[in-house]
Amino acid sequence: MHRLTLTAALALPMPALAAAEGTPFISLNNTDFVVLLGFLIFIGVLVYYRVPTMLVGLLDKRAQGIRDDLAEARALREEAQSLLASYERKQKDVQNQADRIVAAAKEDAKANAEKAKKDLEATLERRIQGAKEQIASAEEDAVRNVRNRAVAVAISAARDVLSQKIDGAKQDALIDDAIKTVDAKLH
Known part of the structure:
Protein backbone atom coordinates (compact mmCIF):
# COMPACT_ATOMS: atom_id res chain seq x y z
CA MET A 1 0.00 0.00 0.00
CA ALA A 85 -46.98 -33.72 -7.99
CA SER A 86 -47.02 -35.71 -4.74
CA TYR A 87 -49.65 -33.41 -3.23
CA GLU A 88 -51.73 -33.58 -6.39
CA ARG A 89 -51.58 -37.39 -6.27
CA LYS A 90 -52.51 -37.35 -2.59
CA GLN A 91 -55.36 -34.93 -3.29
CA LYS A 92 -56.61 -37.20 -6.08
CA ASP A 93 -56.35 -40.23 -3.75
CA VAL A 94 -58.19 -38.36 -0.99
CA GLN A 95 -60.87 -37.26 -3.48
CA ASN A 96 -61.29 -40.85 -4.68
CA GLN A 97 -61.50 -42.06 -1.10
CA ALA A 98 -64.06 -39.37 -0.29
CA ASP A 99 -66.09 -40.39 -3.34
CA ARG A 100 -65.96 -44.02 -2.22
CA ILE A 101 -67.04 -43.03 1.30
CA VAL A 102 -69.94 -40.98 -0.06
CA ALA A 103 -70.99 -43.83 -2.35
CA ALA A 104 -70.79 -46.31 0.55
CA ALA A 105 -72.78 -43.92 2.76
CA LYS A 106 -75.45 -43.62 0.06
CA GLU A 107 -75.62 -47.40 -0.25
CA ASP A 108 -75.82 -47.77 3.53
CA ALA A 109 -78.54 -45.12 3.68
CA LYS A 110 -80.48 -46.87 0.92
CA ALA A 111 -80.08 -50.25 2.65
CA ASN A 112 -81.09 -48.75 6.00
CA ALA A 113 -84.13 -47.12 4.37
CA GLU A 114 -85.14 -50.46 2.83
CA LYS A 115 -84.64 -52.21 6.16
CA ALA A 116 -86.61 -49.54 7.99
CA LYS A 117 -89.39 -49.87 5.40
CA LYS A 118 -89.47 -53.66 5.84
CA ASP A 119 -89.37 -53.29 9.64
CA LEU A 120 -92.24 -50.79 9.47
CA GLU A 121 -94.24 -53.12 7.24
CA ALA A 122 -93.56 -56.02 9.63
CA THR A 123 -94.55 -53.88 12.62
CA LEU A 124 -97.74 -52.77 10.86
CA GLU A 125 -98.50 -56.36 9.93
CA ARG A 126 -98.01 -57.47 13.55
CA ARG A 127 -100.23 -54.64 14.81
CA ILE A 128 -102.89 -55.45 12.21
CA GLN A 129 -102.68 -59.13 13.20
CA GLY A 130 -102.90 -58.16 16.88
CA ALA A 131 -105.89 -55.93 16.15
CA LYS A 132 -107.57 -58.76 14.19
CA GLU A 133 -106.93 -61.13 17.09
CA GLN A 134 -108.37 -58.60 19.55
CA ILE A 135 -111.39 -58.12 17.30
CA ALA A 136 -111.84 -61.90 17.01
CA SER A 137 -111.47 -62.28 20.76
CA ALA A 138 -113.96 -59.49 21.34
CA GLU A 139 -116.37 -61.12 18.89
CA GLU A 140 -115.97 -64.47 20.68
CA ASP A 141 -116.53 -62.77 24.03
CA ALA A 142 -119.58 -60.98 22.65
CA VAL A 143 -120.98 -64.21 21.16
CA ARG A 144 -120.25 -66.06 24.40
CA ASN A 145 -121.88 -63.28 26.45
CA VAL A 146 -124.90 -63.26 24.15
CA ARG A 147 -125.09 -67.08 24.27
CA ASN A 148 -124.71 -67.09 28.07
CA ARG A 149 -127.30 -64.40 28.35
CA ALA A 150 -129.59 -66.31 26.01
CA VAL A 151 -129.02 -69.47 28.01
CA ALA A 152 -129.71 -67.60 31.24
CA VAL A 153 -132.88 -66.11 29.76
CA ALA A 154 -133.91 -69.50 28.37
CA ILE A 155 -133.26 -71.19 31.71
CA SER A 156 -135.17 -68.50 33.52
CA ALA A 157 -138.05 -68.77 31.07
CA ALA A 158 -137.95 -72.57 31.25
CA ARG A 159 -137.94 -72.43 35.03
CA ASP A 160 -140.92 -70.12 35.03
CA VAL A 161 -142.79 -72.29 32.51
CA LEU A 162 -141.88 -75.51 34.30
CA SER A 163 -142.69 -74.18 37.68
CA GLN A 164 -146.15 -73.28 36.51
CA LYS A 165 -146.86 -76.54 34.67
CA ILE A 166 -144.95 -79.19 36.54
CA ASP A 167 -145.54 -80.19 40.11
CA GLY A 168 -142.89 -80.77 42.80
CA ALA A 169 -142.26 -84.53 42.30
CA LYS A 170 -141.88 -84.20 38.63
CA GLN A 171 -139.53 -81.28 39.14
CA ASP A 172 -137.30 -83.33 41.37
CA ALA A 173 -137.09 -86.09 38.76
CA LEU A 174 -136.21 -83.58 36.00
CA ILE A 175 -133.54 -82.00 38.18
CA ASP A 176 -132.04 -85.40 38.91
CA ASP A 177 -131.97 -86.20 35.16
CA ALA A 178 -130.32 -82.85 34.39
CA ILE A 179 -127.67 -83.45 37.06
CA LYS A 180 -126.92 -86.89 35.64
CA THR A 181 -126.66 -85.46 32.10
CA VAL A 182 -124.32 -82.63 33.19
CA ASP A 183 -122.28 -85.10 35.26
CA ALA A 184 -121.92 -87.43 32.25
CA LYS A 185 -120.90 -84.58 29.91
CA LEU A 186 -118.36 -83.07 32.33
CA HIS A 187 -116.62 -86.36 33.08
Whole structure:
Protein backbone atom coordinates (compact mmCIF):
# COMPACT_ATOMS: atom_id res chain seq x y z
CA MET A 1 0.00 0.00 0.00
CA HIS A 2 2.91 2.32 0.81
CA ARG A 3 4.47 1.69 -2.58
CA LEU A 4 1.24 2.63 -4.31
CA THR A 5 1.06 5.89 -2.39
CA LEU A 6 4.73 6.69 -3.20
CA THR A 7 4.20 5.97 -6.90
CA ALA A 8 1.10 8.16 -6.97
CA ALA A 9 3.00 10.99 -5.25
CA LEU A 10 5.71 10.83 -7.88
CA ALA A 11 3.25 10.68 -10.77
CA LEU A 12 1.16 13.69 -9.71
CA PRO A 13 3.71 16.46 -10.47
CA MET A 14 4.47 15.02 -13.94
CA PRO A 15 1.48 16.55 -15.76
CA ALA A 16 2.47 19.91 -14.35
CA LEU A 17 5.95 19.53 -15.83
CA ALA A 18 4.55 18.63 -19.23
CA ALA A 19 2.78 21.89 -19.81
CA ALA A 20 4.91 23.17 -22.70
CA GLU A 21 3.77 22.79 -26.27
CA GLY A 22 5.85 21.98 -29.24
CA THR A 23 8.28 19.79 -27.42
CA PRO A 24 9.36 16.33 -28.60
CA PHE A 25 7.09 13.38 -27.73
CA ILE A 26 9.52 11.65 -25.38
CA SER A 27 9.92 14.52 -23.08
CA LEU A 28 8.52 15.25 -19.68
CA ASN A 29 7.27 18.53 -21.09
CA ASN A 30 4.88 16.70 -23.48
CA THR A 31 1.54 16.08 -21.72
CA ASP A 32 0.63 13.15 -23.92
CA PHE A 33 3.86 11.41 -22.99
CA VAL A 34 3.38 12.16 -19.30
CA VAL A 35 -0.18 10.80 -19.39
CA LEU A 36 1.03 7.70 -21.24
CA LEU A 37 3.84 7.25 -18.75
CA GLY A 38 1.43 7.69 -15.79
CA PHE A 39 -0.96 5.19 -17.34
CA LEU A 40 1.79 2.62 -17.89
CA ILE A 41 3.02 3.08 -14.33
CA PHE A 42 -0.54 2.64 -13.10
CA ILE A 43 -0.93 -0.54 -15.14
CA GLY A 44 2.47 -1.74 -13.89
CA VAL A 45 1.44 -1.17 -10.26
CA LEU A 46 -1.78 -3.07 -10.86
CA VAL A 47 0.12 -5.96 -12.42
CA TYR A 48 2.79 -5.85 -9.69
CA TYR A 49 0.19 -6.21 -6.97
CA ARG A 50 -1.65 -8.84 -9.03
CA VAL A 51 -4.85 -6.87 -9.07
CA PRO A 52 -6.05 -8.41 -12.37
CA THR A 53 -5.54 -11.90 -10.91
CA MET A 54 -7.42 -10.84 -7.80
CA LEU A 55 -10.21 -9.35 -9.93
CA VAL A 56 -10.38 -12.47 -12.07
CA GLY A 57 -10.43 -14.59 -8.89
CA LEU A 58 -13.20 -12.47 -7.42
CA LEU A 59 -15.15 -12.65 -10.67
CA ASP A 60 -14.61 -16.42 -10.82
CA LYS A 61 -15.81 -16.75 -7.22
CA ARG A 62 -18.82 -14.65 -7.99
CA ALA A 63 -19.53 -16.65 -11.17
CA GLN A 64 -19.16 -19.89 -9.19
CA GLY A 65 -21.49 -18.50 -6.51
CA ILE A 66 -24.03 -17.63 -9.19
CA ARG A 67 -23.69 -21.13 -10.69
CA ASP A 68 -24.16 -22.66 -7.24
CA ASP A 69 -27.20 -20.46 -6.63
CA LEU A 70 -28.65 -21.46 -10.01
CA ALA A 71 -28.00 -25.15 -9.29
CA GLU A 72 -29.62 -24.80 -5.88
CA ALA A 73 -32.56 -22.96 -7.44
CA ARG A 74 -32.96 -25.75 -10.03
CA ALA A 75 -32.80 -28.37 -7.28
CA LEU A 76 -35.37 -26.45 -5.22
CA ARG A 77 -37.59 -26.06 -8.29
CA GLU A 78 -37.40 -29.80 -9.03
CA GLU A 79 -38.11 -30.60 -5.40
CA ALA A 80 -41.05 -28.19 -5.42
CA GLN A 81 -42.38 -29.80 -8.61
CA SER A 82 -42.06 -33.27 -7.12
CA LEU A 83 -43.81 -32.09 -3.93
CA LEU A 84 -46.54 -30.51 -6.02
CA ALA A 85 -46.98 -33.72 -7.99
CA SER A 86 -47.02 -35.71 -4.74
CA TYR A 87 -49.65 -33.41 -3.23
CA GLU A 88 -51.73 -33.58 -6.39
CA ARG A 89 -51.58 -37.39 -6.27
CA LYS A 90 -52.51 -37.35 -2.59
CA GLN A 91 -55.36 -34.93 -3.29
CA LYS A 92 -56.61 -37.20 -6.08
CA ASP A 93 -56.35 -40.23 -3.75
CA VAL A 94 -58.19 -38.36 -0.99
CA GLN A 95 -60.87 -37.26 -3.48
CA ASN A 96 -61.29 -40.85 -4.68
CA GLN A 97 -61.50 -42.06 -1.10
CA ALA A 98 -64.06 -39.37 -0.29
CA ASP A 99 -66.09 -40.39 -3.34
CA ARG A 100 -65.96 -44.02 -2.22
CA ILE A 101 -67.04 -43.03 1.30
CA VAL A 102 -69.94 -40.98 -0.06
CA ALA A 103 -70.99 -43.83 -2.35
CA ALA A 104 -70.79 -46.31 0.55
CA ALA A 105 -72.78 -43.92 2.76
CA LYS A 106 -75.45 -43.62 0.06
CA GLU A 107 -75.62 -47.40 -0.25
CA ASP A 108 -75.82 -47.77 3.53
CA ALA A 109 -78.54 -45.12 3.68
CA LYS A 110 -80.48 -46.87 0.92
CA ALA A 111 -80.08 -50.25 2.65
CA ASN A 112 -81.09 -48.75 6.00
CA ALA A 113 -84.13 -47.12 4.37
CA GLU A 114 -85.14 -50.46 2.83
CA LYS A 115 -84.64 -52.21 6.16
CA ALA A 116 -86.61 -49.54 7.99
CA LYS A 117 -89.39 -49.87 5.40
CA LYS A 118 -89.47 -53.66 5.84
CA ASP A 119 -89.37 -53.29 9.64
CA LEU A 120 -92.24 -50.79 9.47
CA GLU A 121 -94.24 -53.12 7.24
CA ALA A 122 -93.56 -56.02 9.63
CA THR A 123 -94.55 -53.88 12.62
CA LEU A 124 -97.74 -52.77 10.86
CA GLU A 125 -98.50 -56.36 9.93
CA ARG A 126 -98.01 -57.47 13.55
CA ARG A 127 -100.23 -54.64 14.81
CA ILE A 128 -102.89 -55.45 12.21
CA GLN A 129 -102.68 -59.13 13.20
CA GLY A 130 -102.90 -58.16 16.88
CA ALA A 131 -105.89 -55.93 16.15
CA LYS A 132 -107.57 -58.76 14.19
CA GLU A 133 -106.93 -61.13 17.09
CA GLN A 134 -108.37 -58.60 19.55
CA ILE A 135 -111.39 -58.12 17.30
CA ALA A 136 -111.84 -61.90 17.01
CA SER A 137 -111.47 -62.28 20.76
CA ALA A 138 -113.96 -59.49 21.34
CA GLU A 139 -116.37 -61.12 18.89
CA GLU A 140 -115.97 -64.47 20.68
CA ASP A 141 -116.53 -62.77 24.03
CA ALA A 142 -119.58 -60.98 22.65
CA VAL A 143 -120.98 -64.21 21.16
CA ARG A 144 -120.25 -66.06 24.40
CA ASN A 145 -121.88 -63.28 26.45
CA VAL A 146 -124.90 -63.26 24.15
CA ARG A 147 -125.09 -67.08 24.27
CA ASN A 148 -124.71 -67.09 28.07
CA ARG A 149 -127.30 -64.40 28.35
CA ALA A 150 -129.59 -66.31 26.01
CA VAL A 151 -129.02 -69.47 28.01
CA ALA A 152 -129.71 -67.60 31.24
CA VAL A 153 -132.88 -66.11 29.76
CA ALA A 154 -133.91 -69.50 28.37
CA ILE A 155 -133.26 -71.19 31.71
CA SER A 156 -135.17 -68.50 33.52
CA ALA A 157 -138.05 -68.77 31.07
CA ALA A 158 -137.95 -72.57 31.25
CA ARG A 159 -137.94 -72.43 35.03
CA ASP A 160 -140.92 -70.12 35.03
CA VAL A 161 -142.79 -72.29 32.51
CA LEU A 162 -141.88 -75.51 34.30
CA SER A 163 -142.69 -74.18 37.68
CA GLN A 164 -146.15 -73.28 36.51
CA LYS A 165 -146.86 -76.54 34.67
CA ILE A 166 -144.95 -79.19 36.54
CA ASP A 167 -145.54 -80.19 40.11
CA GLY A 168 -142.89 -80.77 42.80
CA ALA A 169 -142.26 -84.53 42.30
CA LYS A 170 -141.88 -84.20 38.63
CA GLN A 171 -139.53 -81.28 39.14
CA ASP A 172 -137.30 -83.33 41.37
CA ALA A 173 -137.09 -86.09 38.76
CA LEU A 174 -136.21 -83.58 36.00
CA ILE A 175 -133.54 -82.00 38.18
CA ASP A 176 -132.04 -85.40 38.91
CA ASP A 177 -131.97 -86.20 35.16
CA ALA A 178 -130.32 -82.85 34.39
CA ILE A 179 -127.67 -83.45 37.06
CA LYS A 180 -126.92 -86.89 35.64
CA THR A 181 -126.66 -85.46 32.10
CA VAL A 182 -124.32 -82.63 33.19
CA ASP A 183 -122.28 -85.10 35.26
CA ALA A 184 -121.92 -87.43 32.25
CA LYS A 185 -120.90 -84.58 29.91
CA LEU A 186 -118.36 -83.07 32.33
CA HIS A 187 -116.62 -86.36 33.08
